[in-house]
Amino acid sequence: MIDDSVGTDEVTVDLVVDGRPVHVTVDADLTLLDVLREELGLTAVRAGCRNGDCGTCTAMVDDRCVKTCLMLAARVDGGRVDTIAGLADDDGVLSPVQRAFMEQYAFQCGFCLPGMLLASTDLLKRNPDPSTEAVRDALSGNLCRCTGYTNAVRAVKRAVEMIGQPPR
Numbered sequence: 001m002i003d004d005s006v007g008t009d010e011v012t013v014d015l016v017v018d019g020r021p022v023h024v025t026v027d028a029d030l031t032l033l034d035v036l037r038e039e040l041g042l043t044a045v046r047a048g049c050r051n052g053d054c055g056t057c058t059a060m061v062d063d064r065c066v067k068t069c070l071m072l073a074a075r076v077d078g079g080r081v082d083t084i085a086g087l088a089d090d091d092g093v094l095s096p097v098q099r100a101f102m103e104q105y106a107f108q109c110g111f112c113l114p115g116m117l118l119a120s121t122d123l124l125k126r127n128p129d130p131s132t133e134a135v136r137d138a139l140s141g142n143l144c145r146c147t148g149y150t151n152a153v154r155a156v157k158r159a160v161e162m163i164g165q166p167p168r
């Protein structure tokens with residue numbers, strides 16, 4: 001929403017980020033990635049290539065995974081944004097996908113892991129029992145040249161089994 005009360009190059013943006021309402025006034029050309037990191041201090045959302053290639057900046061916007069470096073914050077006004085910081089529940093209990101990644105030694109590094117966890121979570125919401133090919137396809141937007149994705153794929157398959165089971 002363009003707000004006439006602020007400078008012409010600025011916009012006010014209302015979001016619900018990880019369940020918390022936020023109201024920010026930012027440059028109209030600022031990306032959602034920069035708002036999350038620079039304005040809201042959510043540095044768990046990683047900045048990598050900044051051109052849509054690597055997936056480190058992944059967050060959920062209105063329940064769908066997006067690359068936040070490609071999205072202007074102004075376009076998300078009124079929306080809900082869920083980041084890796086909000087994936088565990090309020091008591092700190094990890095989500096099934098997070099637990100499965102730990103169990104299957106799919107830790108990955110701090111750059112690719114947040115995006116992989118969110119892409120996996122997004123996949124399982126849309127497809128509760130994906131094929132291995134579907135898992136690989138869902139993770140393909142999150143680049144990692146280190147691990148071959150083997151443990152990550154195994155973790156997503158394990159998460160399918162864990163969903164619905166209470167954490168131990």
Ligand code: FES
Pocket residue numbers: 046047048049050051052053054055056057058067068069070
């Ligand atoms: S930082 Fe957004 S895709 Fe690489």
Ligand code: FES
Pocket residue numbers: 108109110111112113143144145146147
């Ligand atoms: S880029 Fe993170 S483990 Fe390869």
